Amino acid sequence: MAVQRTGAVTLALVGYLFLVEIVSGVLQGYYVPLIPDLVKHLGIRDADFNWFEAAQLLLSAIVVPVLAKLGDMYGHKRILLVSTALTAGATWWLVIAADFPTFLVAWALQGFYVVWLPLEVALIFDRARRTRTGPSDTRRAAGYLVVALETGAILGALGGARVFAALGENVPGTLAVPAIAVTLVFFAILFGVPESTPTRGRSLDTLGFVLLTVALLTLTSGLTFLRINGPGAWWVYLLMGVGLLAFVPFGRHELRHRDPAIDLRMLRQPSMWPIQLTAGLVGISILGAQAPLSTFAGTEPSNGFGLGLGSAEISYIIGGYLVSMIVGALLFPQLSRWTTPRIAMIVAAFFVAAGYLAFLPFHDTVAQVTVNMVIAGVGSGALVGAMPAAAAAAAPRGQTGVATALTNTTKTIGGSLASAVFAVVLVSLAAEAVTSTAASLAGYLVVFAICGGGALAAAVLLFFVPRLAFADPADDTDIPTPATVPVPD
Known part of the structure; x- marks a missing residue:
């Protein structure tokens, strides 16, 4: 072919x-x-x-x-x-x-x-x-x-x-x-x-990208230093505050620019903003929970929790998680065909939430942890492919690449925020552990609750997406086609 x-x-x-x-x-x-x-x-x-x-x-x-x-x-x-x-x-x-x-x-x-x-x-x-x-x-x-x-x-x-x-x-x-x-x-x-x-006829909004770079650099740097230096370093909060404030001049510039770096009006569309927020919320578990899950599985049971697994055994659990992501990625298009893409994404988000919230009562055995990870993996695999595809379908002509890339950027920010918060939580709640290098069960349960709660919030946000968003035009002739972005002559 x-x-x-x-x-x-x-x-x-x-x-x-x-x-x-x-x-x-x-x-x-x-x-x-x-x-x-x-x-x-x-x-x-x-x-x-x-x-x-x-x-x-x-x-x-x-x-x-x-x-x-x-x-x-x-x-x-x-x-x-x-x-x-x-x-x-x-x-x-x-x-x-x-x-x-x-x-x-x-x-x-x-x-x-x-x-x-x-x-x-x-x-x-x-x-x-x-x-x-x-x-x-x-x-x-x-x-x-x-x-x-x-x-x-x-x-x-x-x-x-x-x-x-x-x-x-x-x-x-x-x-x-x-x-x-x-x-x-x-x-x-x-x-x-x-x-x-x-x-044709596009221009690169250099100033817009400079302002965006400054904002992202200071915000993600603050999150990184918070994870590395711990909550006692007061200056990391100042750095994150500067990063958040830097988005204000960026937003004002973008709304005035004829061909902006990031079209903020596009992001206000009801078929777009829930997708971008979902990417950030799901990034909490996809990117932020990897290290806590590994250390939880490796924690010695003498602490009152943990599986006491070696690196080889942990790799099997991770392998099961990755295989379940493959299954989720393959099932999502079929589920979208049976229902609608929006419903399929909501179901996937609920799977992620169910998998991590199941850790709260079920975390004592290898079988329980593996089942939890497989459930979360099916939903995560579906969403990893669904989010950029949905953003592309909702984007105006000429903005497809930016829309799909923003799902990656928001996912990265969500993962960075989660990594920093999880590091602080596990350190601050480590007093109950028996061994000096272990965190506490309460700390891990907070981490799992945040992952599940973030996915649950994403599922709720997706209900705000129009009913037939991201569907083929042949499925419903009333679905509006995204307009072409205005560009200079």
């Missing part, structure tokens, strides 16, 4: 992007089992590795909106190639980086891969919008991309340690494997993916 067929979301197009997301998942899972060995290789402390994650989150929050807007202006494939080239360069830099500063910079720059999924969904919807089944085709394709993402994460988590052992614990050789994968996927995009149709 030809990739270049006009207006078609072909099997070949989805197949090439499937490969891209496989590599994206590998990048997210490959390094996790190697962290202790990377710490030794760089001669740093375990706690110093937090800076790598923090730097990559900061970069992703800043660059994703900019690259998405450039994709709307110049073509999503072109910017996908640029971000892949930057990711490949950073991944090769990790191979030769031998000290903390250079490794930190390279690790941060590798974070350009986070824009891949929003650009891919925007590219798919650009081709699909020419047909009457564009929204459903995009949902189905986004589900397949999430399957690829989680499959890649499983392969990466399983393969990292094995490659390290097979290469005689050679760190540079082990780090070269993902670098080769990213390089190969660049050529897959170059030769296999068609270009989208950019909107």
